[in-house]
Amino acid sequence: MKITAIETLRTEEFANVIWVRVHTDGELIGLGETFYGAGAVEAHIHETLAARLLGRDPLRIEAIHRDMLNLPMAQSSTGVEYRAASAIDIALWDVFGKVCGQPVHQMLGGLCRDRQRIYNTCAGTRYVRSSNIRPVSNWSLETKGRYEDLDAFMNRADALAEDLLASGISAMKIWPFDPAAQENEGLFITAAQMKAAVAPFEKIRKAVGDRMEIMVELHSLWNLPTAKQIARVLEDYQPTWYEDPIRMNSPQALAEFARATDVWVTASETLGSRYPHKDMLDRDAVHVVMADLCWTGGLTEGRKIAALAETYHRPFAPHDCIGPVGFVAAVHMSFSQPNTLIQESVRAFYNGWYNELVTTMPEIRDGYVYPMQEPGLGVELTPSVFERPDLMVRRSEA
Known part of the structure; x- marks a missing residue:
């Protein structure tokens, strides 16, 4: 089997999402995806990687992975090179599963559990949907609708927690400190800003007690002293973790933060490859290891x-x-790894715009996601994607 073509697809509406389809002479097509800077990723795939991949055996996944990242500019980051390689790699695993007639989680070693607990990231239906993904200004806040969880956590966190529990979801992630970080450039937080940001935690604990786990997302927006200050204040509300409290470029600084709190530190979707993760682990800077497979x-x-x-x-x-x-790729990974704690999910997405773009979603009920059983990833782009007037397709062929 050989790779005969590499195709990229992106749209104006979902400006940061880019899909990669790896075509083979066995008529199988693998689907991959990454996010952010779609145009730059497209250029790297066709102008740098395509010549290195066309004509190769798509099942030599490790060798291809090494060659995609064995470039002077691809050095353990989440930059364009890593995002492009991520999308292609996911597509190759999709091909592998389709060749063998097995789901990707089986190709990765098989199920470690029959269901995987999820938490709900409390985004709204338009969150990250546009090309503007700067903190706060990217929120594209909607106030009406069944799953407008971003507006809900900022204004009705108690009702949101009760609603999530009613659906079986007992863990939620919120980020009410972002507005203050943007206003003050992450340098300090005022007493009034602290009180406003803490309000959702007070509402949740008063409404549902400790039945709801609360993950705190800090989006790497704070300097170290202020992050430590926030951590001390929030400890009274027993959060599950603090995620990316500072920029993820100093294991020493993150280790200092970790020593200053009894709450777990989670890091980080912003780290590319295992090497910076090892640097963090060597310094005892992180308790929960997070990775975004598309980055x-x-x-x-x-x-x-x-x-x-x-x-x-x-x-x-x-x-x-x-x-x-x-x-979907993350869900396959979660099931195949023995140490998966919990899978992030966004109900505003998997009940919303995801369904405009792909044929199916994993089954999610009662706070758990269940394994997909179709060969490969088990998901394809919907026929309507190919009919969109804002679709941009680029193809490199052998």
Whole structure:
């Protein structure tokens, strides 16, 4: 079998999502995806990677993965090179599963559990949907609708927690400190801003007590002293973890933060490859290892990051707040890794715009996601995607 063509697809409406389809002479097509800077990713795939991949055996996944990242500019980041390689890698695993007639989680070693617990990232239906994904201004806040969870956590966190529990979801992630971070450039937080940001935690605990786990997303927006200040204040509300409290470029600084709190530190979707993760683990800077498969090297690198975390006796928690194919890939990864703690999910997405783009979603009920059983990833782009007037397709052929 050989790779005969590499095709990329993106749209104006979902400006940051880009899909890759790897065509083979066996008539199988693998589907992959990444997110952010879709035009730059498209250029790298066709102008740099295509010549290295066309004509090769798509089942030599490890060798192809190494060659895609054996470039001077691809050095353990989540930049264009890693995002492009991630999308192609996911597509190659999709091909592998289709060749063998097995789901990707089976190709990765098989199920480690029959169902996987999820948490709900409380985004709204238009969150990250546009090309503007800067903190706060990207929120595209909607106030009406069944799953407008971003507006809900900022204004009705108690009702939101009760609604999630009623559906069986007992863990939620919120980020009410972002507005203050943007206003003050992450340098300090005022007493009034602290009070406003803490209000959702007070409402949740008053409404549902400790029946709801609360994950705190800090989006790497704060300097170290202020992040420590926030952590001390929030400890009274017993959050499950603090995620990316500072920029993920200093293991020493993150280790100092971790020593200043008894709450777990989770890091990070922003780290590319296992090497920076090892730097964090060596410094005892992280308790839960998080990776986004669409940014960090795909399934090939993702399973190495999960194995590295297990070596340090740390749980693994795949990131997802981007596109539908990435979510499906993360679910396959979650099931195949023995140390997966919990899978991120966004009900505003999997009940919303994901269904405009792909044929199916994993079954999610009562706070758990269930394994997909179709060969490969088990998901394809909907026919309507190919009919969109804003669709942009580029193809490289052997």
